[in-house]
Amino acid sequence: MFKQLSxxxxxxxxxxxxxxxxxxxxEDSYMLMTETGEYNQELMFNYAPSIHxxxxxxxxxxxxxxxxxxxxxxxxYTGLIQRWNLPSAQANVWFMGSVGEARGLHHGFSYSPxxxxxxxxxxxxxxxxxxxxxxxxxxNDMVAVQGGFSFYEADFDDTQPxxxxxxxxxxxxxxxxxxxxxxxxxxxxxxxxxxVTNPFNKSERAPRLNLMFTY
Amino acid sequence: xxxxLIILCCLLVSPIVSAATSIKAEVNGMVCAFCAKGIEKKLNxxxxxxxxxxxxxxxxxxxxxxxxxxxxxxxxxxxxxxAGYAVSKVEKVxxxxxxxxxxxxxxxxxx
Numbered sequence: 103m104f105k106q107l108s109x110x111x112x113x114x115x116x117x118x119x120x121x122x123x124x125x126x127x128x129e130d131s132y133m134l135m136t137e138t139g140e141y142n143q144e145l146m147f148n149y150a151p152s153i154h155x156x157x158x159x160x161x162x163x164x165x166x167x168x169x170x171x172x173x174x175x176x177x178x179y180t181g182l183i184q185r186w187n188l189p190s191a192q193a194n195v196w197f198m199g200s201v202g203e204a205r206g207l208h209h210g211f212s213y214s215p216x217x218x219x220x221x222x223x224x225x226x227x228x229x230x231x232x233x234x235x236x237x238x239x240x241x242n243d244m245v246a247v248q249g250g251f252s253f254y255e256a257d258f259d260d261t262q263p264x265x266x267x268x269x270x271x272x273x274x275x276x277x278x279x280x281x282x283x284x285x286x287x288x289x290x291x292x293x294x295x296x297x298v299t300n301p302f303n304k305s306e307r308a309p310r311l312n313l314m315f316t317y
Numbered sequence: 318x319x320x321x322l323i324i325l326c327c328l329l330v331s332p333i334v335s336a337a338t339s340i341k342a343e344v345n346g347m348v349c350a351f352c353a354k355g356i357e358k359k360l361n362x363x364x365x366x367x368x369x370x371x372x373x374x375x376x377x378x379x380x381x382x383x384x385x386x387x388x389x390x391x392x393x394x395x396x397x398x399x400a401g402y403a404v405s406k407v408e409k410v411x412x413x414x415x416x417x418x419x420x421x422x423x424x425x426x427x428x
Binding site for chain 2 (some may be wrong): 257291
C-alpha cells in the first residue's frame with residue numbers, strides 16, 4: 103500500500119512539474135487515440151483544459167504471444183515539459199503517466215509513467231520514448247524510437263502521407279523486439295496509421311492500426 | 318471634364334471598396350496541419366475577425382478583420398503564443414484573405 107501511494111505521489115509530483123513548464127497549443131480540445139494490434143490494444147480519451155496539460159482515461163491490453171493478456175484500466179495525465187519552436191521545425195519533451203488497475207495474467211495496482219522526445223519538420227519526423235509499464239508481477243518497461251518522412255509537403259486542408267518506421271523493445275514480452283513500418287496519414291482532424299509489426303518474421307507478423315481524432 | 322468626373326467618381330467610391338485589413342504572421346514551429354488546427358481554432362474564435370487562413374508550407378497565418386475592428390499586433394502575437402507557437406514576424410496588411418491567397422498563387426506561378 104505504501105509503495106502504491108509512493109508511486110502515485112511521484113506521478114503527481116511529476117505531473118505538477120510538467121504543468122508549470124512551457125506552453126503548448128490545443129486548448130479546450132478532446133482527443134481520442136486507439137491502437138489495435140495483435141500484441142497491444144489501447145484506447146485513450148483525454149481533454150486538454152489548457153495548452154499545458156490533458157487529463158483522461160485509458161484502457162490498455164498487453165497480449166504477449168502464447169500467454170494470457172493483461173488489461174490495465176486507469177486515469178492518465180499528459181503534460182508538455184518543454185517545446186522548442188524553430189523556424190522550420192518543432193521539438194517537444196512530454197511526460198505521460200497513468201495509474202489504474204490491472205486484470206488478467208497480472209492483478210492489482212498498475213502504473214505507467216513515460217517520457218517522450220519528438221522532433222518534426224514538414225518532411226521529417228523523429229521520436230524517442232521510454233515507458234514504464236508495471237503491475238504486481240509485471241514489468242513490461244519499453245523503449246521505442248520512430249523515424250519517418252513525408253512524401254511531399256501538404257497544404258493545411260490537405261491530408262499528408264508519411265512513411266514511419268518504429269523499433270520497440272519490451273521487457274519480459276514476446277516478441278520482445280517489434281519493428282513496425284507504417285503508412286501514416288495526417289489531417290487537421292485525424293491521424294491514421296496502418297503498419298505491420300515484424301513483417302519479416304512469419305510467426306510474429308501482425309497488422310497494427312493507430313487512430314487519433316481531435317475536436 | 319470627363320476625366321475630372323471619373324476621378325471624382327473614383328474618390329467617392331473608393332471608401333466603399335477599400336481593401337480589407339488583415340493581420341499576417343510568420344509562425345515558428347507550425348509544421349503539421351494536426352498541430353496548426355489549434356491556431357485556426359483560436360483565430361476563428363476572435364470576435365474581431367471575419368476569417369482565418371493558415372498556409373502550412375509558408376508557415377503563415379492570417380486573420381482578416383471585420384470592418385471597423387482592430388486587434389493590436391501584440392494581442393495577435395499573444396494569441397499565437399497561447400496556442401503554443403512563436404511568431405517571427407507580424408504585420409498589418411491592407412489585403413483580404415482572398416487577395417493574399419491570390420498573391421501566393423501568383424508567386425507560385427512565377428517560380
